[in-house]
Amino acid sequence: MAASALPACELLACDWGTTNLRVWALDAAGAVTAQRDFPLGVSQLAAGEAARRFHEEVRPALGAERTPAILCGMVGSNLGWAIAPYVDCPASRADLAARLLAVEDPGGPVRIVPGVRSDGFNGRGDVMRGEETQLFGWLASHPRYAQGRRLVCHPGTHAKWMLVEDGRLVGFVTAMTGELFAVLGRHSVLRSEAPSDDMAAFDDGVEAAGDGDALAARLFTARARIVGQGAPPQSASSYLSGLLIGADVAATPRLLRAQAEEVILLGDSRLCGLYARALSARGAKTTTFDGEAAAIAGLVALHGMEMAQ
């Protein structure tokens, strides 16, 4: 689609992460008129490159040379466009909106959403950039969850478990569950050829996760069940996934002192489905919300625009 064919837009809403930049063009009512991905993740950019590429490539590709833009994610880190200092927990949407970082762009106003910092579970601290925008977008779209205490999980490479009280993010913990799955499945004795989507093996892994302790020993059962028990090698990946997700859902909420009967899952639908399955095996209730819709809603809410219903 040529840029000239694009409808006029009022806001560029951008989720600019480590590996990818996703841009939504929104009209005056907050409805999405176009969406584009760019291979401009901040890990691939040299210092100073983010600003230039945004102006020279992103804006023209969306016919949005003069449109205001709002960006969330790692673009606000030392690897990105400029450092948007962390907001400390407890943090509300208003706290974030008050701390948007304005950066220079010849095309039009550009603002970066700050990340959030918490004490973590042990005083060593924890940080996020991007998930906070999805969290406040989800709350803005579903105001009934803005009262009371909520445990929200955003699964992924670095899964975030977030505790929300009366609409404020009061604490969170990161679990590198997705990254463990990736590096063990690629580089360890647990790597597997031709992985299959084997839900029985996934459930078996969830069970083997037990209470989420002694992970290094529980992981070795992924090897022993194939070498010693003749389980099919292509089931190893699903078993590993079940074991890691099972250990995450069993143990991480304890670090937040947040054992909850209901867990809100926010993010990618396939991954949320696996977390829902593992949580359900432990008797927890889950409700899942789409992460992309939440990201758009969060960027719109922080920009101060009324959202299309």
Place this chain on the structure above:
Amino acid sequence: MAASALPACELLACDWGTTNLRVWALDAAGAVTAQRDFPLGVSQLAAGEAARRFHEEVRPALGAERTPAILCGMVGSNLGWAIAPYVDCPASRADLAARLLAVEDPGGPVRIVPGVRSDGFNGRGDVMRGEETQLFGWLASHPRYAQGRRLVCHPGTHAKWMLVEDGRLVGFVTAMTGELFAVLGRHSVLRSEAPSDDMAAFDDGVEAAGDGDALAARLFTARARIVGQGAPPQSASSYLSGLLIGADVAATPRLLRAQAEEVILLGDSRLCGLYARALSARGAKTTTFDGEAAAIAGLVALHGMEMAQ
């Protein structure tokens, strides 16, 4: 040293693992007269190659063309010379000696020590090949430990926690602690350049391991302490080591229902030193024994030779 200069030997004692073959030549009194390493780990050998390389390279290099040999380790697996079937727990030294596998070699008699299989902690089973020889060698050299209940840890890529009762191996669990350290330190967001030997960071990691639950979340503190708290990046490796070893010593013994006041450490002295440090931080007493001496003693004992004192 030319082979012709080697003293005559009565036994070739071989620890033949996945990555390396270590051979000790022993005299009639069981004393070591020569030691050689060969880059012939079974992971580097094609089918049928172990027998040929042993005869054509190993024997001549040690001037031991006609000497009896005893081998332990992965050489007894499907990747090695021949499969020496597992002995099930509970297993004694006599059980292993009765199940040595004799294989064909034109030079002289060659026997392979069987591995051991246990139920593991959850009925999924667990296996070892090689550590059993060190265990029984240590017991043969230190008979006062052959009474009562002993918890023995052999740290390494795949750490083995072994429960011994009256000289018999009654159960064990494998924790892939060393492999997690290697793959995370090399391939994850926790990789670090120019790691330093930082004992304060190691101790900090042991403390962060807590009770050994929620490892995926605890691991992320290795990142947060650098990004959020300004800890030196070259300390990340020692912190990661402390965290993984701390989690191992805190949680794995529980899977064996073997919380013990004293832990016997058997293996590489540097690694045993780190485990001793982590166990001591948790109030456990440790005694360390050299793994190489135990391997020689085990091979000698299983061969039926009297050991040099």
